[in-house]
Amino acid sequence: MTGLSHDVLIVGGGLAGLRAAVGLCDKYDVALLSKVHPIRSHSIAAQGGINAALANNPDSRDDTWEKHAFDTIKGSDYLADQDAVEVMCREAPGIVYEMEHWGCPFSRFPDGSIAQRPFGGAGYPRTCYSTDLTGHVLLNTLYERAVMKGVRVYPEWYVTALATHDGVCHGVAAFDLMNGEIVPITAKATVFATGGYGRVYFYSTNALINTGSGIGIAYKAGVPLKDMEFVQFHPTGLIGTNILMTEACRGEGGYLVNNRDERFMERYAPKAMELAPRDIVSRSIQTEINEGRGFDHPLGTYIKLDLTHLGEKKILAKLPGIRKICIDFIGIDPIREPIPIMPCQHYSMGGIDTNAKTATEVRGFFAAGECACVSVHGGNRLGGNSLLETIVFGKMAAGAVDEYLSRETVSPKDEIVLRAARETDGKMTALTAGGKEKTFALHGELARTMSTNVGIFRERAEMEKALEEIGRIGERYRDIGVSSPDRHMNYELMNAVELEYMIEVAHTIAHGALLREESRGAHSRRDFPKRDDETWLRHTIARMNGDGSVGISFRDVTITRYQPMERVY
Amino acid sequence: MITTTAYTFKILRSDRKRPDERPWFQTYRVKVIPGLTVLAVLNRIRDEIDGTLSFRSSCRSAVCGSCAMVINGRIDLACRTQVASFGANTIILEPLPNMEIIKDLVVDMTPFWRMYEKVRPWLVRRTPDPGKEIEQSEEERSRIDQFVNCILCACCYGACPVIARDPEYLGPAALAKLERFILDSRDERPDDFLDTVNDEKGVWGCDTVLRCIEACPKDVRPTDSIVGLRKALVKKKARQLLGMKK
Numbered sequence: 001m002t003g004l005s006h007d008v009l010i011v012g013g014g015l016a017g018l019r020a021a022v023g024l025c026d027k028y029d030v031a032l033l034s035k036v037h038p039i040r041s042h043s044i045a046a047q048g049g050i051n052a053a054l055a056n057n058p059d060s061r062d063d064t065w066e067k068h069a070f071d072t073i074k075g076s077d078y079l080a081d082q083d084a085v086e087v088m089c090r091e092a093p094g095i096v097y098e099m100e101h102w103g104c105p106f107s108r109f110p111d112g113s114i115a116q117r118p119f120g121g122a123g124y125p126r127t128c129y130s131t132d133l134t135g136h137v138l139l140n141t142l143y144e145r146a147v148m149k150g151v152r153v154y155p156e157w158y159v160t161a162l163a164t165h166d167g168v169c170h171g172v173a174a175f176d177l178m179n180g181e182i183v184p185i186t187a188k189a190t191v192f193a194t195g196g197y198g199r200v201y202f203y204s205t206n207a208l209i210n211t212g213s214g215i216g217i218a219y220k221a222g223v224p225l226k227d228m229e230f231v232q233f234h235p236t237g238l239i240g241t242n243i244l245m246t247e248a249c250r251g252e253g254g255y256l257v258n259n260r261d262e263r264f265m266e267r268y269a270p271k272a273m274e275l276a277p278r279d280i281v282s283r284s285i286q287t288e289i290n291e292g293r294g295f296d297h298p299l300g301t302y303i304k305l306d307l308t309h310l311g312e313k314k315i316l317a318k319l320p321g322i323r324k325i326c327i328d329f330i331g332i333d334p335i336r337e338p339i340p341i342m343p344c345q346h347y348s349m350g351g352i353d354t355n356a357k358t359a360t361e362v363r364g365f366f367a368a369g370e371c372a373c374v375s376v377h378g379g380n381r382l383g384g385n386s387l388l389e390t391i392v393f394g395k396m397a398a399g400a401v402d403e404y405l406s407r408e409t410v411s412p413k414d415e416i417v418l419r420a421a422r423e424t425d426g427k428m429t430a431l432t433a434g435g436k437e438k439t440f441a442l443h444g445e446l447a448r449t450m451s452t453n454v455g456i457f458r459e460r461a462e463m464e465k466a467l468e469e470i471g472r473i474g475e476r477y478r479d480i481g482v483s484s485p486d487r488h489m490n491y492e493l494m495n496a497v498e499l500e501y502m503i504e505v506a507h508t509i510a511h512g513a514l515l516r517e518e519s520r521g522a523h524s525r526r527d528f529p530k531r532d533d534e535t536w537l538r539h540t541i542a543r544m545n546g547d548g549s550v551g552i553s554f555r556d557v558t559i560t561r562y563q564p565m566e567r568v569y
Numbered sequence: 570m571i572t573t574t575a576y577t578f579k580i581l582r583s584d585r586k587r588p589d590e591r592p593w594f595q596t597y598r599v600k601v602i603p604g605l606t607v608l609a610v611l612n613r614i615r616d617e618i619d620g621t622l623s624f625r626s627s628c629r630s631a632v633c634g635s636c637a638m639v640i641n642g643r644i645d646l647a648c649r650t651q652v653a654s655f656g657a658n659t660i661i662l663e664p665l666p667n668m669e670i671i672k673d674l675v676v677d678m679t680p681f682w683r684m685y686e687k688v689r690p691w692l693v694r695r696t697p698d699p700g701k702e703i704e705q706s707e708e709e710r711s712r713i714d715q716f717v718n719c720i721l722c723a724c725c726y727g728a729c730p731v732i733a734r735d736p737e738y739l740g741p742a743a744l745a746k747l748e749r750f751i752l753d754s755r756d757e758r759p760d761d762f763l764d765t766v767n768d769e770k771g772v773w774g775c776d777t778v779l780r781c782i783e784a785c786p787k788d789v790r791p792t793d794s795i796v797g798l799r800k801a802l803v804k805k806k807a808r809q810l811l812g813m814k815k
Contacts, residue, residue: 036635039720044720097701097702109707113702133718208628324631440617489673491624
C-alpha cells in the first residue's frame with residue numbers, strides 16, 4: 001500500500017469543500033478528494049437561491065442581517081444556536097458579493113443589482129438567485145476559482161475511513177475508484193464536506209450519491225453527531241422520481257391546490273400561505289393527502305403545484321429549469337398544467353457536531369456544509385439558507401484549519417492511517433467473499449422503514465419498529481456479497497461499503513427521534529404534539545458506544561437576543 | 570394497474586484492465602413500467618441482475634452531467650431519456666465516443682477537462698472589486714444565458730467529428746465556456762487572449778456540422794459560441810489592418 005501525504009485534506013467537492021480548498025491552497029499543500037468529479041456534486045442541483053440581506057429588492061430596502069437572523073431562528077423553532085446564526089447572516093452579504101466578483105452570473109434587477117425573490121419563512125424578499133439554477137452557477141463559479149488557483153483534486157476517490165487516535169485525526173483511508181486501490185493518506189488537518197444523507201430515505205429529492213456515509217464515517221471514528229432526528233421534508237418533490245420542484249415556484253407566486261380546488265394553506269398558515277416554512281407546508285400537504293383530499297395516480301397520491309396563472313413569460317424567465325424537468329420527466333408543461341407533487345426527504349439538519357468555527361471534538365478534524373450541524377438550522381432550515389451555509393462555513397473551515405495549523409505543531413502518524421487503510425482492505429475482501437445478502441435490497445428495506453416509520457409524522461410504536469428493523473438490517477449486513485472481487489470502477493463494492501455507514505446514520509436518526517418527546521420544527525410527534533422548551537430546548541448529541549449502541553447526551557441551545565416565542569405564520 | 574413491457578438492453582462491455590478481451594455486447598432482459606428512464610433501468614440491472622456493470626450517475630435529474638452515453642445511436646443523458654421514447658423494444662447502450670473507455674459505460678474524461686482548463690474558464694478582473702456587486706444590466710446578463718446552462722456532461726465532446734480526428738482540438742464545451750466569459754460584461758481578460766484560440770486547434774477547427782447542438786441535453790448551442798469567437802477575431806484583425814487601436 002503506497003501512501004500519500006498532504007497538509008490538508010478536504011473530503012467532498014461541493015460548495016463547502018471547494019470554498020474551504022480555495023481558502024487554504026495559497027498557504028498549504030491541499031488535496032480535495034471527491035467520490036464524483038466536483039462539478040457532479042449535489043450542490044449543483046440547488047435551484048431557488050441563497051439568502052443575504054442585500055436590500056436590493058424595492059420591497060426590502062430596510063432589510064438587515066439581524067432580520068435575516070430572526071427569521072432563521074424562528075424558522076428553526078428556536079433550536080438553532082443564535083451566535084452561529086448571527087455569524088452566518090452577518091457574513092451573508094459579503095459571501096454573495098464575493099461569489100459575484102468571482103464570476104457568479106446572478107439574475108439582475110433593472111438597476112443592475114443582484115435580483116432577490118421571496119422565499120418561505122422570510123419576512124423580506126432576500127433570496128438572491130440565478131433563474132432556478134442557483135446551485136449550478138455557484139458550484140461552477142467555485143470550481144472555476146479552484147481551477148484558477150490550481151487546487152489539487154483527486155476525482156472519484158471515495159474516503160472509506162477516518163484515521164483517529166486519542167482524539168486526534170491523522171488522515172483518511174481512501175478508495176481510488178478508477179484504479180481500484182486503497183490509499184492511506186496522512187494529513188495535519190481533515191475537513192469533511194461530504195453532504196447530506198437523503199438516500200437513507202426512500203422518497204428523497206437528493207442525488208443518488210447523497211448517502212450520508214461521511215457522517216457515518218465520522219460517527220464510527222468517535223466523532224459525536226448532533227440533532228440527527230431533525231430531517232427536512234421538502235413540500236414539493238415531483239411524484240414518481242421525487243425530483244425537487246424549487247420553493248421558488250411558490251416564491252414566484254405558485255399555488256398548492258387539493259382535489260376540492262382549495263388553496264388549503266389558508267387553513268394552516270393564513271398569512272404566509274404557500275410561503276410558510278417547509279416543515280409547516282409539508283405537514284399541511286401530508287394532512288391533505290392523509291385525509292383524502294389528494295389526487296390519485298399510479299405512482300402515489302399527490303397535490304397540485306399550480307403555476308399556470310403565472311403565465312408563460314414569467315415561467316420562462318424565472319423557472320426555465322423547472323419547466324424543462326417537468327417536460328423531460330413527467331411529460332407536463334407547467335405553463336399549461338399543474339405539477340403533481342408530494343413531500344419528500346430533502347435536507348439533513350442534523351450532522352457532525354461542530355462549533356461555529358467548524359471544529360469538532362476531534363483535533364484536526366473539521367466539518368462544513370450539510371454533513372455538519374453547527375447548528376444554524378435547528379429544527380427546520382429555511383429555503384435559501386443551505387447554499388449560504390455551505391459557502392460561509394466552507395470559508396470558516398479554511399480559517400479554522402489555518403488557525404489550528406498556525407497554533408499547533410502537528411505530526412500525523414503513518415501507522416494510524418495505514419491501519420485504517422488495512423481495515424478497509426479487510427472489509428472489501430470480506431464483502432467479495434460470497435455472502436448471500438445484496439446491498440440494494442438491504443438499502444431498499446432501510447430506506448422504506450425510514451420513510452414509513454421516521455417520516456413527517458412520528459410516533460413511538462412506529463419508531464420502535466424502525467429501530468428493530470435497522471438492527472436486523474445491521475445483522476444481515478454482515479452477510480453482504482458483492483458480485484466481483486475486481487475493485488476498479490466497482491460501484492457495487494463502493495455502495496456496499498457505504499451501506500454500513502448509512503445503517504449507523506439511520507440508527508442515530510431513529511434513536512434521536514424516539515427519545516425527543518416533543519414536536520419542534522420538522523420533528524413532529526403525534527404522541528407529543530407540543531413544543532416543550534422546559535425539557536427539550538437543547539441539542540441531542542449522539543456518540544457510538546463500544547457495543548454499537550447510541551449514547552445520547554444533551555447540550556443547551558445558545559440564546560443571544562431572540563427569546564423563544566410561539567411560531568405563527 | 571400498471572402494465573409492464575419487456576425490453577432487451579444490449580450494453581457494450583469492456584475493461585481497460587483486461588486489454589486482451591475484446592469489447593462485447595451483453596444482453597439483459599428487463600420488464601419496464603411506463604415512464605422509466607434508461608438510468609433507472611441501468612440501476613435495476615446493476616442491482617438485480619449484474620453487479621459488475623459500471624456506469625456513472627448521480628442527480629438523476631439532468632443537472633449533474635454524470636450519465637452521458639450513446640443510447641440507440643444517439644448521445645444523451647441516460648437519466649432524462651425515457652425507455653419508451655424509441656418505439657422499439659431493444660435499447661443499445663455504448664460509452665461516450667472520443668474518450669478512452671475505463672470500464673463498460675465509464676470513459677476517461679481527463680482530456681475533456683484539460684481542454685476546459687485551457688481556455689482559462691474563470692472571470693478575469695483587473696479593476697479592484699467594488700464594495701458590493703459589479704453592476705450588470707438584465708440585457709447584459711441575458712447574453713450569457715445559454716452558455717451558463719452548460720452542465721459539462723461532454724455530450725457535445727462525444728458527438729464532435731473534429732475531436733474524433735484531432736484530439737488536440739479544444740472542442741465545443743471549452744469554446745462555449747470561453748464565449749460565456751468573453752460575452753460577460755464583467756470580464757476584463759486582455760483582447761489578445763482570443764489569439765490563443767485563433768487556429769485549427771481552436772475556433773477554426775470546427776466543421777460547423779452542428780452535431781454538438783444536436784447532442785446537447787440543455788439546449789446550449791456551442792456552434793453559436795464558435796461563430797461568435799470567429800467574428801470577434803475577424804473584427805480584431807480588421808481593426809489592426811485599418812490601424813485602429815481598439
